[in-house]
Amino acid sequence: MKKVTPFLMFQDGNAEEAMNFYTSLMEDSHITKIVRYGANEAGEDGTVMQAVFTLKGQEFMCIDSNIKHPFSFTPSFSIFLTCNSEKEIVNLYEKLLEDGQALMPLDEYGFSKKFGWLNDRFGVSWQLNLP
CATH class of the missing domain: 3.30.720.100 (Signal recognition particle alu RNA binding heterodimer, srp9/1)
Structure with a gap:
């Protein structure tokens, strides 16, 4: 491979x-x-x-795709971003969330300082983490 x-x-x-x-x-x-x-x-x-x-x-x-399929993206596969700062994670979360859907709002969930999960306007799922 x-x-x-x-x-x-x-x-x-x-x-x-x-x-x-x-x-x-x-x-x-x-x-x-x-x-x-x-x-x-x-x-x-x-x-x-x-x-x-x-x-x-x-x-x-x-x-x-030149063929319409009965499926799209799924949040069970997401792009995981490890951010460097509070400013960076908030900025990325807000921009990716525009016309998208929040799955887990940006917050402290115990496993990181700040975490958020969303589907963007294209349907792609993103997880943002500030360790």
Whole structure:
């Protein structure tokens, strides 16, 4: 095995918007590669056939699915962020929560100084921790 990479499948043509949003929130994060569907291909012209982006050095792959599936993201798989400060965790939580859903509001739960869990506006689940 060469490596393991988390893979996100978006179904509403918003993979690129999500990547741009995520990489704008975290330093040392960027989009590495985007391959788009062209005219007369399986997906909608210009949407993401396959893309790679990194968040703080962790590589992710994603696509805009050209098939509508009866499922979406699930919070049982989430992206876990270990934050460095109160300001950072509050800022990230608030931005990721915009038009999303809080699963565990930012608070002290006994296992960390501050923790929050949410689904963002794209349906991706995030856990934020301040140890």
